[in-house]
Amino acid sequence: MAEAERIIGTPDTPEDSGERASAPAPRTGRGRRIAVLFAVAAFAYALDLGSKLLVVAKLEHHAPIQVVGDLLELHAIRNPGAAFGFGAAFTIIFTVIAAAVIVVIVRLSRKLYSFPWAVALGLLLGGALGNLTDRIFRAPGVFQGEVVDFIAPRGFAVFNLADSAIVCGGILIVLLSFRGLDPDGTVHKD
Numbered sequence: 001m002a003e004a005e006r007i008i009g010t011p012d013t014p015e016d017s018g019e020r021a022s023a024p025a026p027r028t029g030r031g032r033r034i035a036v037l038f039a040v041a042a043f044a045y046a047l048d049l050g051s052k053l054l055v056v057a058k059l060e061h062h063a064p065i066q067v068v069g070d071l072l073e074l075h076a077i078r079n080p081g082a083a084f085g086f087g088a089a090f091t092i093i094f095t096v097i098a099a100a101v102i103v104v105i106v107r108l109s110r111k112l113y114s115f116p117w118a119v120a121l122g123l124l125l126g127g128a129l130g131n132l133t134d135r136i137f138r139a140p141g142v143f144q145g146e147v148v149d150f151i152a153p154r155g156f157a158v159f160n161l162a163d164s165a166i167v168c169g170g171i172l173i174v175l176l177s178f179r180g181l182d183p184d185g186t187v188h189k190d
Contacts, residue, residue, distance in 0.1 A: 033112045033114065036122065037105075037125065038125075040119050040126065041121075041122040043122075044126025044161070044162070045130050047126075048126065048165065049133065051150070051160070051161050052134070052148040052150075055148055055150045056076070059074055059076040059150060061076075064152065071154050073154075076148065077148075078146035078149075080147075091143070091145075091146075092144060095132065098128045101128045102132065109121065112183050112184070113183070113185035114181060114183055114185045117176060117182075117183040119172065121173075123165040123168050124165070126165050127161075127164070127166035128162075131147050147160065147162075149163070151164075
């Protein structure tokens with residue numbers, strides 16, 4: 001009987017019982033969370049890439065399209081800088097930053113046990129990949145490419161779906177942090 005208990009994990013002695021009770025419970029579901037992260041990233045990336053291909057083919061060098069009166073229009077532009085056209089001379093730095101963000105997210109995914117964090121990091125990853133693709137493959141050259149922006153709300157900067165994914169992921173991360181939820185699934189109270 002003791003051999004069967006040892007095999008199935010039932011404690012043989014009271015001392016064993018105390019040791020097992022204090023051991024942390026094993027983490028489950030990490031693989032699913034990583035799958036969610038990469039599925040969200042792939043979806044955001046595909047949506048961004050598809051929209052940019054469509055914009056370049058159908059909208060670039062044409063008049064803007066009014067979507068919601070004069071509140072929102074689709075207007076294709078090439079942006080060498082960051083948000084609001086800031087930093088056009090630093091395109092290569094933005095490329096390096098995007099690549100670094102991607103590496104950090106992939107490394108962080110090894111410790112990921114939280115579904116909301118998987119969604120948030122997936123949005124960041126997909127958005128960063130979308131804009132990095134432009135930086136690498138669009139004119140004027142490798143690592144200096146201009147990002148295709150096309151969503152133009154009145155009185156605001158022109159942006160794209162990758163930018164939207166990055167902003168939504170960032171907002172979600174801030175909310176999760178305020179709630180005390182860490183990427184490893186633990187909740188802390190400060």
